Amino acid sequence: MYELLHDLLGDSLLVYVIGAALPLLFVxxxxxxxxxxxxxxxxxxxxxVAYMYxxxxxxxxxxxxxxxLLQKEDTVPAAADKFLFRLAPFLVxxxxxxxxxxxxxxxxxxxxxxxxxxxxxxxxxxxxxxxLMMSGWxxxxxxxxxxxxxxxxxxxxxxxxxxLSILVAVMIVGSLNLQEVSKFQEGGIQNWIVFGGPMPxxxxxxxxPFTITAFFILFLAGIAEVNRTPFDLPEAESELVQGYNTxxxxxxxxxxxxxxxxxxxxxSGIVVSLYLGGWTxxxxxxxxxxxxSFFWFVAKGMFFVFLQVWIRWTLxxxxxxxxxxxxxxxxxxxxxxxxxxxxxILVL
Amino acid sequence: xxxxxxxxxxxAIITLGAxxxxxxxxxxxxxAFALLFAFFGVAGLYVLLMADFIAITxxxxxxxxxxxLVLFGVMLTSQVLDVQMKSGTIQTFPAVLVVSAxxxxxxxxxxxxxxxxxxxxxxxxxxxxxGEMLLTSYLLPFEIASVVLLAALIGAALIARREKNA
Numbered sequence: 154m155y156e157l158l159h160d161l162l163g164d165s166l167l168v169y170v171i172g173a174a175l176p177l178l179f180v181x182x183x184x185x186x187x188x189x190x191x192x193x194x195x196x197x198x199x200x201x202v203a204y205m206y207x208x209x210x211x212x213x214x215x216x217x218x219x220x221x222l223l224q225k226e227d228t229v230p231a232a233a234d235k236f237l238f239r240l241a242p243f244l245v246x247x248x249x250x251x252x253x254x255x256x257x258x259x260x261x262x263x264x265x266x267x268x269x270x271x272x273x274x275x276x277x278x279x280x281x282x283x284x285l286m287m288s289g290w291x292x293x294x295x296x297x298x299x300x301x302x303x304x305x306x307x308x309x310x311x312x313x314x315x316x317l318s319i320l321v322a323v324m325i326v327g328s329l330n331l332q333e334v335s336k337f338q339e340g341g342i343q344n345w346i347v348f349g350g351p352m353p354x355x356x357x358x359x360x361x362p363f364t365i366t367a368f369f370i371l372f373l374a375g376i377a378e379v380n381r382t383p384f385d386l387p388e389a390e391s392e393l394v395q396g397y398n399t400x401x402x403x404x405x406x407x408x409x410x411x412x413x414x415x416x417x418x419x420x421s422g423i424v425v426s427l428y429l430g431g432w433t434x435x436x437x438x439x440x441x442x443x444x445x446s447f448f449w450f451v452a453k454g455m456f457f458v459f460l461q462v463w464i465r466w467t468l469x470x471x472x473x474x475x476x477x478x479x480x481x482x483x484x485x486x487x488x489x490x491x492x493x494x495x496x497x498i499l500v501l
Numbered sequence: 502x503x504x505x506x507x508x509x510x511x512x513a514i515i516t517l518g519a520x521x522x523x524x525x526x527x528x529x530x531x532x533a534f535a536l537l538f539a540f541f542g543v544a545g546l547y548v549l550l551m552a553d554f555i556a557i558t559x560x561x562x563x564x565x566x567x568x569x570l571v572l573f574g575v576m577l578t579s580q581v582l583d584v585q586m587k588s589g590t591i592q593t594f595p596a597v598l599v600v601s602a603x604x605x606x607x608x609x610x611x612x613x614x615x616x617x618x619x620x621x622x623x624x625x626x627x628x629x630x631x632g633e634m635l636l637t638s639y640l641l642p643f644e645i646a647s648v649v650l651l652a653a654l655i656g657a658a659l660i661a662r663r664e665k666n667a
Contacts, residue, residue, distance in 0.1 A: 166504060237534060268626050269557055276557045279565030283537050286572050290530060298576065305569060312565075329628060 176253035176264055184414040188215040191462050198466045225403035233400065234291040241288035242401065242408040248281025249415040256422045257332040258450055259432050261443035270331040271319050274423065275312070278378070281412070282308050285397055288409075292400040300388060300396025303473070308378050310477060314484040315374035321367035321491050322346050322427040324499060325360070331423075335431025342435040347428045359498045363491040368428040370484050372457070375420035377480070379413060382465040384476060421457030422450070429453055509549055516542030533571050540564050554627045 189212060196203030204211030229235055252274040254264035267273060282305050289301020323329055325346055326337045338344050340351060347368045349357030377384040388396035398409045425431060430453075432446035440449075471479070519538035526532045540563040547556035635643045 166507075169504075234530070237531075267553060269553055269628055272561075272628075273557050276560040276565065279560060279569070280537075280541075282569060283534070283564065283572070286569070286576070287534060290572075290576055302573075302576070305573070309565075309569065 172264070173254075176250065176256075176258075179258070180250065180253065180411070180415050180418070183418055184411050185215045185219070187414045187417065187458060188218065188410075190459065191465075194459065194462045195466045198463075219407070222403060222407045227403035227405060228400075230293060230400050232293045234293065237287050237291035238400075239405070241284050241291055242405045242412070244284030244287060245281050246284075246408050246412040246415065248278050248284060249412045249419055251277040251280065252419045253415070253422075255331060256419065257335050257426055257431055259443050259447035260335070260441075262447070263332045266330065266332055269329050270334075271323065271329050271423065271427070274419070275316055275319070278308075278312075281416070288401070289397040292397070294400055296393045296395075297397050297399050300393045300399070303393075304380055304397060307380065307384060307476060310480040311374045311377040311384075314370050314480060314488055315378060317485065317488040317492060318367040318371035318374065319423070319427060321364065321488070321495050324492070324495055325350050325364070331426045331431065335426050335433060338430040339433045339441075341433075341437035342430070344433075345428065345430040345435075356498060360495060363494050363498075364428070366487060367491050367495075368424070370488060371428065372420075372424050372460075374480075374484065375424060376461055376464065377476075379416040379420055379461075381413075381417070381461055383468040383471050385465075385470060417458050417461055418454055421454045421461070424457055425450065425453040505549065509546070512542045512545040512549070515539075516546065529575055530572075533568070533575050536568055536571070537564060540568065551624055552627065554631055 192203045192214065193211075204214040207213040207217055229238055255267060255270040255273050257263040285301050285304050285308075289297045289299075289304075292298070322334065326334045328334060328337070334346075338346060338350065342348070344351040347364055349360040349364055352360065380388065388398075393399075398406060401409060430449075432450040434441040434445060434449055516539050519535045519542060522535035523532045523539060526535065540559065544556045544559040547553075547559060
């Protein structure tokens with residue numbers, strides 16, 4: 154991708170700016186679609202119909218919502234730390250958006266084809282953690298601070314199971330580059346890493362139970378890292394009003410929202426590229442190629458986004474102690490077994 | 502000026518500016534948050550030196566680990582216990598002495614070292630090599646580090662637990 158831009162524009166700063174802005178072309182429309190999805194899915198799960206008047210079945214409602222948010226007054230609490238209060242939403246969004254650089258959207262496009270792809274995504278997501286703490290502290294509001302603290306404690310705890318379950322797939326492929334990981338799984342649905350990868354049959358069958366476990370844990374930990382139900386303690390509205398973003402309004406609130414949706418897709422994208430073949434077609438060579446591969450990646454990603462919405466409107470919220478128990482005493486030991494077993498199977 | 506130089510100065514300004522805020526800010530929270538930008542700038546400088554693994558590890562350990570710990574400490578003490586957290590200046594004379602000695606040494610080394618410069622080498626894959634070396638030629642230091650970390654983990658768990666039982 155950079156080569157193409159480079160040829161078109163020469164060696165200038167513009168190349169890098171455009172290159173960095175490209176995923177935004179995906180993230181912004183995605184957020185609009187995701188808002189609609191969230192509304193409609195939640196409504197149908199509760200036997201409602203949601204918005205019906207703005208456009209066909211209310212499809213234009215997100216557009217109206219965005220216009221409304223743009224016009225809203227942007228309030229800053231008088232006792233807030235004004236500079237940090239303004240800075241926080243941008244840091245939160247940066248952390249999520251920076252991760253998109255290493256997501257392989259198609260066989261022909263990845264923002265930055267660096268060798269440490271997944272490791273990089275894990276590292277930059279810590280920027281968002283700092284942003285959350287900043288927003289909670291700068292709001293100068295006890296609920297916000299508690300929300301931020303919970304959210305950070307939760308994200309840090311669940312970083313361990315998610316990093317370990319990423320490691321299981323990385324061990325099988327032998328690369329941290331998500332583009333390489335996707336290429337490794339080419340050739341149809343049976344070569345996806347959830348189903349043991351493109352290994353000889355015996356090895357595949359031995360790997361199967363561990364890869365499936367790691368895949369489920371990665372998805373669970375992903376939901377926890379984006380702070381969604383059943384892990385939405387940071388925004389537990391019955392206890393904390395709205396958590397870390399209680400004091401935010403207007404565009405700043407919208408940026409938090411955008412960051413949440415961007416993170417939802419990022420998490421799905423990681424799950425998809427590591428375990429479900431990334432941009433590869435489930436039918437082998439049928440329907441493959443750069444454009445089809447973009448379609449497959451987005452379709453699989455959207456499926457997981459839908460799954461996250463589905464889970465959100467189905468399950469109740471966990472308690473704090475249950476949350477920590479799940480992470481440290483259930484998911485982590487399971488993954489240790491998985492890593493050990495996968496290592497053993499690969500060596501033998 | 503080419504792009505590399507511009508980016509270098511940009512990152513250097515971020516790092517130094519944030520570092521100055523860390524040192525001079527009287528509000529300890531601002532100092533802690535300024536550390537974020539300092540770490541980020543340093544990570545950027547590592548990227549310019551083509552040390553991608555070290556850059557990402559820098560972000561992971563310092564931003565994701567140490568900075569979060571520092572912030573937790575500062576926030577919980579200042580907001581929950583209502584302690585005024587301000588940083589002031591004490592013991593000026595010894596501080597000046599130590600700092601000038603340190604700065605003198607650094608500047609001395611900077612001037613006396615014959616800096617050798619070569620043309621930038623092409624980007625290499627570092628992660629695989631680092632992993633291989635850690636498990637072959639540097640296995641012993643690697644294992645010792647992991648044992649030390651394990652001891653620290655067990656120690657932390659022990660300290661946290663004892664308080665609960667008492």
